[in-house]
Amino acid sequence: MPANPISSVNDFVIRFANVNGSGSASANELFARSILRMGIPVSPRNIFPSNIQGLPTWYEVRVTEAGYLGARGGVDMMVAMNPQTWDKDIASIEPGGYLFYDSTKPMPASKFREDITVLGVPLTAITNSTYTDPRQRQLFKNIIYLGALSAMLDMDAKAIEALIGEQYKGKEKLLSSNVHALHLGRDWALSNLKVPIGLRVQKADKVGDRIFVEGNSAAALGAVYGGATVCAWYPITPSSSLAEAFTNHCKRLRHDAETKKAKYAIVQGEDELASIGIVVGAGWNGARAFTTTSGPGVSLMTEFIGLSYFAEIPAVIFNVQRAGPSTGMPTRTQQCDLISCAYASHGDTKHVLLFPEDPAEGFEMAAQCFDLAERLQTMIFLMLDLDIGMNHRLCRPFKWDESKAYDRGKVMTAEMLDDGRDFGRYLDVDGDGIPFRTYPGTHPTKGSFFTRGTSRDRYARYTEEGPAYQDNMQRLLRKFETAKDMVPRPLQANAAKQTKYGVIYYGSTSPAMDEAIGMLEAHGHQLDRLRIRAFPFHSSVASFIANHDFVYVVEQNRDAQLRSMIVNENDIDPIRLVPILHYDGTPITARFIAKAIGDHQDQLKVTPLRKVVS
Amino acid sequence: MTYIAKPKFHHPGLPKNELGFTHRDYEGKVSTLCAGCGHDSITGAIIEACFQLSIEPHRVAKISGIGCSSKTPDYFLGNSHGFNTVHGRMPSVLTGANLANRDLIYLGVSGDGDSASIGFGQFAHSIRRGVNMTYIVENNGVYGLTKGQFSATADRGSKSKRGVVNSDSSIDLAAIALQLGASFVARSFSGDKTQLVPLIEAAIRHRGAAFIDVISPCVAFNNHTGSTKSFDYVREHNEAVNRLDVITSRAPIQIEYKPGSVQMVEQHDGTTLALRKLDADYDVHDRLAAQGFLAKHTAKGQVVTGLLYVDPEAEDLHAHLNTVNTPLNSLGTEQLCPGSAALDKINASLR
Structure with missing residues (x-):
């Protein structure tokens, strides 16, 4: 027995080690939801392989009354259900932590550790004595360990039962058998183990009106609310569930009440080229269209992205x-496509990127993408990542401003053409770099033009004249300038005391950063924060950097891609931007950020020589 | 003579169609292709077909890929929107455009390099999906714009202008279209306008994926002895299975047909296709027989032309997707946004 078992209420990390395809995911999710129902925030993460059955998979739940939703690092309790990964799983438990395992078969003492509390429950034995069907054994074993766990952690069995009740509403048999399995495990633990253990869950009131949702589902809902009518996609991890969620949302929300017909069209393309081609075709013809993909898909779409930029066709890519490059780590997270998206395609190109921090912002920005695409007549990227997209995250509820109509951008209508308005497809009439467009089929004799990826003059006539080409390229730059004030602004939060140091971060780093700030402050490090939410960068990014001696740029990629873009776009001396990089494929943690920045800060505080001498 | 602007005035006595348009209303810019190019004849046939059908020019969307053929949409229907996309990707762009607005007529123009080489996949999948379109391949077996390389439709054993013999098997796009489930498949020859014009008319009137492979000799790089896509070769080996007249309800046909020599095909929109049979046994409704017929005659070195297959009851992609009748691009916030009450319910379900 350990000398100092970890003792903590509503603040610990529990990890479930499972074999994928074993049906553990729903039991594990039930565990996370039960804690939420008890009023304590949780932050779960799936760690899964690119595989359907048989390989190791983990589900980690951070129980955090303080509401820290980033990954913490370390494991306080391991539910070790996978013999394949046993040794590594045991080694990963924090000193003083807990191990919950299936004790049906005796294990040699060498397989355990001295400094952890071992909780053996004969799960297989209990399961096999109750169930005969192999599939039932498999599924109910998961519920049985959940029951035992609820006893260990002093959880409210009623909260779990209520959730099971909601899940199997109307399926009485399944409901009662699940509840039965839950109590099998719970009762065994209550009568055979010394429970509860040092880790406990106690009712609180810290969840509020927040919702619990995956980023991919939220972004898909944003596309529905943002008026997307055409979606073309090609399956790729981790974006497939976004297209599938869009399909499901549309089935519920987008059928005509009378005719039952669909106010949307979803096509699974034969590849990413076709998907983006369909999106560009639909955008050209005035529909709001998007595709959903990941890094390798963006690489394939690159030629069309250039066409969208140069021919000025609204389109959206989620x-x-x-983790890249190439096939990389398909089921691991990174923020590694900033440069490949921001400057995608040959020639001089630049594209608008939005960086949501969580599902709530994913919803809002997904909807906003379509306004921006039509207003700016160009490609817009919503830069999600696996950590946001494929994990349930607690976030503020979705909100929609009823008074807002879609911004369809500058579209010249038949009436405007009949009024004698001069129509030049690439004519900058307002000085913002954004020309008017017409939809195909608008007017019998006016407003038609030939869209092409080759150079053209202001009236869309083919030309290879240098001045006309440059004129157009300069206008595209003006348009990009215009975009700076249209995209979501960076959000700044200043330290309590005035400081020479700042930190820039974006996207899914957000929760870990919020937590790290507290850790750094506890060590006396004061940092002003700027969360960048879009590219092109608003002018406040340059002024934030100008106002600080050093600015840390925290990213989840190897090459400090955002930092390169900031240096490149603002002519900033790179020495003033200190990269803090986490790119092993796991989500960045507060511990990592606090240590990396803390170490750098400590190095800066060199004791002056004369002090040492005196 | 492309530097000479097209004169705008025309003879007052030019024939007009039902909408009061003349041929000139269906023309576009002056062609920049080589004099004598087969593609210009196809452009002429498209203009004639649209004139005959009394289509409002601006209700057509012309979409193409890259190459000589893909430049041609600039040369017809000057009042239509056109989109010269990227190489081999016309089908996907057309599919997207079609999804956005089902009320326009979609004319996809492509070449053999564009559709059989770089864009073979997109060609196949747009046909599979049954996109409502007229897909014309201007097939010359050669890359013209890059000066004479073989394309994937060049026949094995045919000789390039530089004397190189093609050792690769060729792709027969019409045969592939049949296999993929195209509901309208035809082949024609740019030098046979009387055959080509009604085929284009029928394809435009067809609901579903209509594919026409038009052999269109390249006068600059593939019209020599040893080529199987030359004017002379195609004329000598042309095996037409039928001749087509398109009868619209507005213009009842006056021709008298000999009993048994004609197959009448009703299309869903009320037009009738009158097929004068040249091969008595050929049935345009038998997909399998058409495939066999093509294979047999291609093996003999013949170029089978005419309407090869038609399914008058075909359904298109919109029917498969059950989309609303209103074009998706005209739906606004009110029709598309579920609103905040629905969102409150969603929020509640996520707690």
């Missing part, structure tokens, strides 16, 4: 980033 990029759920995963």
